[in-house]
Amino acid sequence: MTGTPYVTLEAVTRQWGGKGGVRDVSLAVPEGAFVSILGPSGCGKSTLLRLISGLEAPDAGCVRIAGRDMTARPASDRGLSMVFQSYALFPHLSVRENILFGMRVRRVQRAEREAKLAQAVAMLGLEGLEGRKPAALSGGQRQRVALARAVVSGHPLCLMDEPLSNLDAKLRHSVRRDIKGLQRRLGLTVIYVTHDQTEAMSLSDQVVLMRDGAVEQVGSPRALYADPVSTFAAEFIGDPPMAIVEGAALGRPGALIGLRPEHLSPAASVPDLAGIVCEVEYMGAATHLIVDHPAARGLILSVPGHADWRPGQRIGLHLPQEHRVLFDAQTGKAKKDPQQDYGGDRRQTAPRDSRKAPQPHPSTD
Amino acid sequence: MPDLAALRRRRHAIHGWLLLTPALVMLTTFAFYPTVATLWTSLFSRGTRRRPTEFVGLENYQRLFDDPTFWLVAKNNLLYAGVTIPISIALALAMALWANSKIPARSFVRTAYFTPTVLPMIAAGNLWLFFYTPGFGVLDQIGALFGAPSVNWLGQPETALWAVCAVTIWKEAGFFMIFYLAALQTIPPDLKEAAQIEGASRWAYTRRIVLPLLMPTTLFILVNAMINSVKLIDHLFILTKGGPSDASKLILYYIWENAFAFFDAPAAAAMTVLVLAVLGALAAFQFFVIDRRTHYR
Ligand SMILES: Nc1ncnc2c1ncn2[C@@H]1O[C@H](COP(=O)(O)OP(=O)(O)OP(=O)(O)O)[C@@H](O)[C@H]1O
Numbered sequence: 001m002t003g004t005p006y007v008t009l010e011a012v013t014r015q016w017g018g019k020g021g022v023r024d025v026s027l028a029v030p031e032g033a034f035v036s037i038l039g040p041s042g043c044g045k046s047t048l049l050r051l052i053s054g055l056e057a058p059d060a061g062c063v064r065i066a067g068r069d070m071t072a073r074p075a076s077d078r079g080l081s082m083v084f085q086s087y088a089l090f091p092h093l094s095v096r097e098n099i100l101f102g103m104r105v106r107r108v109q110r111a112e113r114e115a116k117l118a119q120a121v122a123m124l125g126l127e128g129l130e131g132r133k134p135a136a137l138s139g140g141q142r143q144r145v146a147l148a149r150a151v152v153s154g155h156p157l158c159l160m161d162e163p164l165s166n167l168d169a170k171l172r173h174s175v176r177r178d179i180k181g182l183q184r185r186l187g188l189t190v191i192y193v194t195h196d197q198t199e200a201m202s203l204s205d206q207v208v209l210m211r212d213g214a215v216e217q218v219g220s221p222r223a224l225y226a227d228p229v230s231t232f233a234a235e236f237i238g239d240p241p242m243a244i245v246e247g248a249a250l251g252r253p254g255a256l257i258g259l260r261p262e263h264l265s266p267a268a269s270v271p272d273l274a275g276i277v278c279e280v281e282y283m284g285a286a287t288h289l290i291v292d293h294p295a296a297r298g299l300i301l302s303v304p305g306h307a308d309w310r311p312g313q314r315i316g317l318h319l320p321q322e323h324r325v326l327f328d329a330q331t332g333k334a335k336k337d338p339q340q341d342y343g344g345d346r347r348q349t350a351p352r353d354s355r356k357a358p359q360p361h362p363s364t365d
Numbered sequence: 366m367p368d369l370a371a372l373r374r375r376r377h378a379i380h381g382w383l384l385l386t387p388a389l390v391m392l393t394t395f396a397f398y399p400t401v402a403t404l405w406t407s408l409f410s411r412g413t414r415r416r417p418t419e420f421v422g423l424e425n426y427q428r429l430f431d432d433p434t435f436w437l438v439a440k441n442n443l444l445y446a447g448v449t450i451p452i453s454i455a456l457a458l459a460m461a462l463w464a465n466s467k468i469p470a471r472s473f474v475r476t477a478y479f480t481p482t483v484l485p486m487i488a489a490g491n492l493w494l495f496f497y498t499p500g501f502g503v504l505d506q507i508g509a510l511f512g513a514p515s516v517n518w519l520g521q522p523e524t525a526l527w528a529v530c531a532v533t534i535w536k537e538a539g540f541f542m543i544f545y546l547a548a549l550q551t552i553p554p555d556l557k558e559a560a561q562i563e564g565a566s567r568w569a570y571t572r573r574i575v576l577p578l579l580m581p582t583t584l585f586i587l588v589n590a591m592i593n594s595v596k597l598i599d600h601l602f603i604l605t606k607g608g609p610s611d612a613s614k615l616i617l618y619y620i621w622e623n624a625f626a627f628f629d630a631p632a633a634a635a636m637t638v639l640v641l642a643v644l645g646a647l648a649a650f651q652f653f654v655i656d657r658r659t660h661y662r
């Protein structure tokens with residue numbers, strides 16, 4: 001994961017009438033890495049991907065691919081392939097012709113075309129479907145045709161915009177594995193847009209978390225999980241996400257305290273926090289207790305197996321000191337607590353200085 | 366309960382027929398009955414006060430085939446169709462592709478192209494009469510600027526039919542453009558982006574993606590254009606009245622002349638039957654042969 005940057009964005013901005021889009025995004029994607037762009041709907045993920053692909057031109061900033069400035073070059077010069085959310089298969093062409101389309105317009109020799117087609121068809125298990133039109137395929141099959149079309153181009157960079165969002169949960173898992181396998185086998189650099197944090201966490205070497213057109217945090221899935229730079233990141237990552245408790249309730253006014261659900265437990269003796277069970281969700285391997293407390297949000301307690309709790313019961317919670325993550329109550333940014341021992345493994349990416357500023361000023365970046 | 370099922374089926378059948386009735390009545394009154402009546406008329410002689418009509422079989426058709434004007438008119442109409450259909454469709458497609466791209470004043474361009482369609486054909490005829498008039502017509506005035514001699518576009522056999530064709534193309538291209546525009550807007554923009562990323566040029570995208578996806582529209586327009594090439598003769602009344610020496614006379618105009626100027630209803634009927642047969646055959650060919658090779662989404 002520490003290859004030279006293959007794709008570099010430098011302070012890239014693209015907005016419409018000063019709104020939407022992305023602003024001032026800088027990013028370095030290592031060669032051969034699987035990078036996810038993650039964020040809620042409308043945060044600018046697709047815009048960012050389209051800027052990289054050349055389908056959108058930045059208002060400011062610079063896009064480099066393989067060390068060359070590509071800012072003003074058209075999409076076809078950038079040596080990349082793309083899988084669209086809608087798959088964008090040509091409806092009047094057969095699977096075969098869809099896969100061959102790019103090679104035909106690029107006038108690739110017939111023998112090479114056929115060889116690559118056969119290879120892609122075999123790789124994605126599309127045998128027997130070559131003659132069908134996209135309308136006669138299932139969603140998963142269309143998905144694989146779109147992947148095949150991207151693969152045969154032979155470009156080292158592949159962009160994917162929520163390629164799995166039209167598939168059902170089960171298929172999503174299997175295609176997810178296919179994509180990852182393909183990326184590894186072909187040594188592709190993949191930039192993968194998703195709003196599903198599970199997808200991003202499980203697939204990526206690196207996750208780019210976005211919020212309102214700006215990058216909130218960049219890091220390995222582990223770093224994002226263990227060391228969120230803000231309450232936004234804390235509450236976006238994880239399933240269920242981090243619980244946030246007002247510091248005052250735990251004797252730390254002016255701060256917000258985050259805790260991962262797996263670190264919460266019912267108190268054995270004196271509870272740190274006492275709440276009311278308002279929902280019990282049985283998940284099979286575990287039971288989620290959704291706990292209500294006036295000073296906390298997202299308090300979800302995961303107890304193994306079937307737990308005999310009922311809504312309305314009072315519950316005392318133990319919030320272990322060593323797993324508490326501190327955030328500034330005003331800015332929502334993580335802050336380093338001198339009293340706290342974070343443990344060496346937690347500090348994977350050093351947050352930028354601006355991120356841990358403890359001064360209570362509203363963030364303007 | 367077989368009785369109940371049968372009852373219900375019958376109720377459905379009655380329901381269906383009730384729904385069909387209005388269309389059936391209209392079609393019968395205005396299409397089927399006239400067709401049959403025309404066919405019938407074409408088999409009888411023209412009645413005069415002295416000689417009543419009598420059954421003559423195919424004699425009217427024979428008379429038609431012996432009539433050199435009929436052949437001239439048929440040839441004119443073929444030329445007229447052969448010129449106006451491809452040119453107006455190609456023009457419509459070009460205008461639609463242009464008016465659909467990101468250009469300034471897009472809606473103005475669209476409106477401008479569509480305006481001729483809104484004009485009644487008679488008004489269009491009068492407008493073009495003014496363009497074509499020798500001496501002070503717009504065409505002649507422009508020609509005069511470059512020192513060209515005055516041309517009587519409508520008054521000489523060599524140019525009359527072409528002048529009429531120009532009016533038709535001008536009138537129809539904008540109309541067909543609307544259909545193409547509508548069809549272009551149903552093509553998802555990501556297809557273009559996918560093609561771009563695959564390295565397709567604008568032309569490759571148009572040829573390999575857009576044109577095939579527009580095929581159903583083209584077929585529809587083709588049928589319409591063919592029908593219009595027979596049907597649209599209003600401007601003849603204004604511009605040339607079929608002259609000079611039948612050089613710009615089209616079949617429908619000739620039918621009209623036979624029926625209402627020469628009062629030869631059987632000849633007009635025979636010609637109408639022939640036209641119907643040709644149009645029917647064309648429509649069948651289009652729908653059964655070309656249709657099968659066209660992609661419908
Ligand atoms: N062509 C455009 N014109 C105007 N605003 C746009 C345009 N494209 C995107 N935007 C705005 O930019 C913002 C980011 O859009 P973008 O499509 O990148 O979101 P996204 O993160 O991909 O969301 P989603 O997960 O829903 O696909 C949105 O607020 C959107 O309204």
Ligand SMILES: [Mg+2]
Pocket residue numbers: 045046047161
């Ligand atoms: Mg998007």
